[in-house]
Amino acid sequence: MITFVPYLPLRFGILKKLCPIGASRVLGQPRKKQETMKKQVSVPFMLLGILFNVCLITANLLEIKVISIFGITITAGLLVFPISYIINDCIVEVWGFRKARLIIWSGFAMNFFVVLMGQIAVNLPAAPFWEGENSFNFVFNMAPRIVLASLMAFVVGSFLNAFVMSKMKIAHGGKYFSLRAILSTFAGETADSLIFFPIAFGGLFAWSELFILMGTQIVLKSLYEVVALPITVRVVKKIKEWDNCDTFDEGISYNPLKIKDY
Secondary structure (H helix, E strand, O other): OOOOOHHHHHHHHHHHHHHHHHHHHHHOOOOOOOHHHHHOOOOOHHHHHHOOOOOOHHHHHHHEEEEEEEEEEEEEEHHHHHHHHHHHHHHHHHOHHHHHHHHHHHHHHHHHHHHHHHHHHHOOOOOOOOHHHHHHHHHOOHHHHHHHHHHHHHHHHHHHHHHHHHHHHHHHHOHHHHHHHHHHHHHHHHHHOOOHHHHHHHHEEOOOHHHHHHHHHHHHHHHHHHHHHHHHHHHHHHHHHHHOOOOOOOOOOOOOOOOOOO
């Protein structure tokens, strides 16, 4: 009896074409170290990314309520939104601008998704016995100009915050984190307010009132950063030790649209 034995090099060659990863393991070819490192998932980065998106969505929902504290009128979103800038600072400080860019665009996508689903739900017919339609519509039926203002302000403010944080870290050799966090947040929050309020409320309020509202938001959000700074410093220090990572963005592209470069 004649037994047919396939030509092994040919067999492995076909296998490599059909399943390159599996074949490389069979042939004992180790993966490149760079590829292995790229696919590793950082638990702190993942958790901060999730928290970033949760804060953005929560802030947008809370923005509907206007509150008054000690005679100062603000939106309830102020309770949560500044946390996103603190997280942005942490991500840039530890993993660099490119990782922050990825998180910023993911936040934009999640916000857009929530707004889109909200509009679809608002336009679906309600059950005859349900009495909460007006309240539901009030929360989710956001005016198009407010949605546009919110998304534009978020993108510009977040990228400016990350850019200033990254550039200042290089300029100061990684020193003065507290100062960099405060100044970058101030820059980002200023851009956010200067874009959002004129687009969302221009023509509805007098410009004098808008300027007061914008100034109040900028000051309070920046003070939020200052108050939370001791916690931010400790969190950044622990994450750097955990991940053994401290990125300096030298020679990278700051193009906001270069999402694949992370």
